[in-house]
Structure formats: structure tokens, C-alpha cells
Amino acid sequence: MTEHRPTPPLRSQRWYEPDTIRAFAHRQRTQQMGLRREDFLGKPVIGIINTWSEMSACHIHLRDRAETVKRAVWAAGGYPVELPALSVGEVMVKPTTMLYRNFLAMETEELLRSHPIDGAVLLGGCDKSTPALLMGGLSMDIPMLFMPAGPMSNGQWRGQKSGAGTHTKKYWDQLRVGAITRHDWVELEGAMTRSIGTCNTMGTASTMTLIAEAIGFTLPGAASIPAADSGHVRMAAACGDRIVAMVREDLRPSRWLTRRHFDNGIATYMALGGSTNAAIHLIAMARRAGISLTLDDMAAMARRIPVLVNLFPSGNALMEDFFFAGGLPALHAKMRDFLDLDCAGIAGVPLREIIAEAACHDDDVIRNLANPVTPLDRGVTLAVLRGNLCPDGAVMKSSAADPRLARHVGPALVFEGPEDMAARIDDPALEVTADTVLVLRNGGPVGGPGMPEWGNLPIPKKLLTQGVKDMIRISDARMSGTHYGSCILHVAPEAAVGGPLALLRTGDRVALDVPEGRLDMQVPEDELARRRAAFVPTHRNYTRSLVALHQRHVTQAHEGCDYDFLQDATPVPEPGIF
Ligand code: FES
């Protein structure tokens, strides 16, 4: 069998090749599945990690795509095996998929480590699935590439574009004040998400898949191909073909991935007007690769690169428009001065060559630097704030917020959690004005638990009816990337671990200065010291289940919310011969 063995020696051969009773059983069990010895011996074994599930609408086509990947792997001389993994489909998973991101990362890593796998194709795309799969793949460090699930096709309702997430929120507010009817609301259910694929707005899904492409984890152009497009099937075939070659080249992440690749990803994130969630995921991913990255690194990039991609929630187009406009290569050609064009990813092709032929077919969807969606002085993709409310940082997408609120002082109205908020927010007697600063705590990585997307606090109904469209909202939670508004998120340290947010009281004055990067409560230090001494955590503590593990080991938002025992690049011993 050694005559079939390509160079370098295949990891899988430690399972299949030895003259041991254990290796006999591996060959025997593979034959049991109907495979002949010549079908698998000496061939690169390609693990297809598939996050398909009937609880993840965004991934529902991945079962078919896996078959296409397999066809191409066979044709290229490999042996494909599909390994089902947790889907972490956004929307259906309660309380939040973020509670399971690290779990899927662990599952990915361990599936690859414990099985005879030489290379991996990672199938995902719904929000957390992208960072999770990549974190696991990075920790495993075998040749791997990411195949994005692809965005859903454009939605439309009564002649208006409607995008997943962004318009749900918009029409929900209209329903609350009677601007649309119940009948309209039901009709909208079928209008926004009209095809297979991930959210078509610039939410976390498209932000993360496009960042993954920019760093080099996907084939060029892959992330913007709509899921329902025949080109998506062809891209899946190309992934199967490429991964077999990557195994032969031994192109593992540690052999190509650098900080410069991450910087390309961060620059792209800013031009996309991407989701605040990416700030957490990028830090977690970089740490898995042994690369240091901070919120300040990202904020510095944000101050240089304006939002160029005109997608909801910052703009008014959808992913299908972005695809027709030329996709990521077209954007990269326009922002080439901010990119390291020598970087090559899994395709082995430098960015310079990828963008050489790129053309933009719609200058309104992908703007020129001279005509951004949001000029830098009006707002940025990621503003980082610090102050006595958030000593370790908080973030805000000021490009999707009312610029009149960028400097603001107002009284706090504090909610202890989502139940407290839901019970009071629409109370006509609630003491609140447009100047009030709405605060929600116990929504952090430990307190949530899992840092749910509670940070886009609703505008109180009595203000909505007065025409108030935006106000300052602060939390230690996250916000959906499809949402907009003056929401200050990821306050660290969070309230549950005794962060200063826990000390704030209704009526305290809170001062925000986005241009200066400040967020403070105007409470005297001696008063804060008294409150700190009396602090008693109010979040729920779990004693068993994944949640207990999560609460014990999760790091804070500015550290990536990975588990403390996973967040570095320390090698784990490979399984031995027995
Ligand atoms: Fe899956 Fe938005 S719900 S990408």
C-alpha cells in the first residue's frame, strides 16, 4: 500500500497502515461501509465537518453541498468522509448560540483529532458557526478550508427591499405603534427569508464569512455567492478539489496564516460596516492561532477605513446586490491601499492576483473611497469606549447610530435583565425621555449566560409614538449585526463578575463621548466604593451542564469569550498508534 502514499506522510495512515489488530479493525470497519481497500488506502482522507440541521434554516442545503464536495474529493484522488457537527443555527437556539460557539469549536477540533483525517472542509456560515469551525480548525492545525453556506436571495415586501433581521425589527416597531396591521405582520413572515442561505443583510453571518474570505480561509469570491445560485454548487466542488491539493502541499494554517492576514480581515470588516460581534470572534480566532489582537488594534483600523459597502443596517442593499456588484474582490480592489496584497490564503494565490481582474459593476453598492456610505467623521464600524463604566472596553457601531447622540449626558434607567425590561419598558408610567440612557445588565458572557443579543433595547412605546427613533442604550450583552441604533455593547468587565456596570443606579448621570472614546458614570468615587462593598451578584449560577462549564471558564468580551483552557496555540498530543 505504500506505493500510493503521497508526500508528506498522511496522518490517516497511522490509523490504516500499521500491521496491528487496531489498524486491522480500522480497515475492516471502512470495508464494512462498502469501501474497497483501493478506495481509501494511501489516499488523503478529507473530513467534511457539516453543520447541517433541520433546526438551522441557514444550513439546510449543506447536506446537498456535502455531496458535491465529496464528488470533487473523489475525483481529485481523496477519500471524503462527512462528520456531522452541532449546527448552532441562530434564531432557533435559546438562550443564544454564543453559549455554544466554543462547544462547536471543541467539537470540530476533537472530531478532526480523534479520527483519521488529513484535511478538512468546514461547512457553515450562520453567525457563530464560522468562528467556531475556524477556531477548532486553527487549534487542530491540519490543512483546512472554509466553505460558506452563502447568503439567502434578496427579500422584498410591497416593492421595498426587506432584509433578514434589520426589517424584522423595523416592522416590529411599526406593529407596536399600529403603523402596520397584524395581517401585514403575518405576510412579512414569508417575505424576508425567501430562499436557502444565511441572512442577506450585513449581519454577523456575512460579516464573518467575508472576513474569513479576506483572511484567506475560503476560495476567492466564495463568501458572496448566494446559496441558491448554481455557482454555489460549483464553488463546493472547487472546495473538494482544492482541499486534496492542500493536503498534498501540507498547507496547514500555521504555514500560511499571519497577523498581516488578520489585518486584511480587520480592514475588510471596517469597509463592510460589519457586525460588532466580529470584534469578539476575531480576537478569539487570532488567539487560537497564537496571534495577539486587541480591541484597540481594530478601533485604530476603523478610524482609517470608512464604510464602503451599502448594505443594511448601515446602508440599503442586500448580499445578492453585493454579489452582482462584484463581491469581495471588487471591494478589495477599491480599498487596495489598506490591504497587504502579498498575503495568500488557502488558494495559494496572493491577493494582488485575486483583485487584478476584479471589476465593480455597481458603484452605489460598493462605494469608492471618495464616496463612502458613512464618512469617517459621521461614524465608524467599530468605536471602542473606555471609562469608569467599562475599564476593559465597550464597543459601538457608530456608523449605524444617530450622530446627534455621539456626545450625550443623560440619566440612567437601569434594568436588571430582560424580564425586568420586558415588564416595564412599555409601561405608560415609565419615567423616561429621549435623553434617558437605557441600561441592561446581567447580559454578559457569565451573567447572560452566553452574552445573548439583548443589547438592542427597544425604544419605550411612549417615546416611539412621539417619533423617537434612537436613544443611548448600554449593556454587557451583544446585539445582532442586523440591528442598528446607539447601542453600547460588550461592557467589560460585565456586571455579573462585579464590573462597574453592576454599581450603576437609575437616576445616575451617564456621559458618552464617542469621538473621545469615553463612557463614564458621573458618580463620586467614595459613593462607588460604598456600592462596590455592598455588591451582591444577581445573575443565575448554574451547577451542572455545559452552562456550568461555560460560566467557570469563559473569558470577557475584550478577550474573545473563548474558554480560558482553549485560547492559546499550545499543541495537544496526537493520538498514538494504539
Ligand atoms: Fe442564520 Fe442569520 S439566522 S445567518
Ligand code: MG
Ligand atoms: Mg445574527
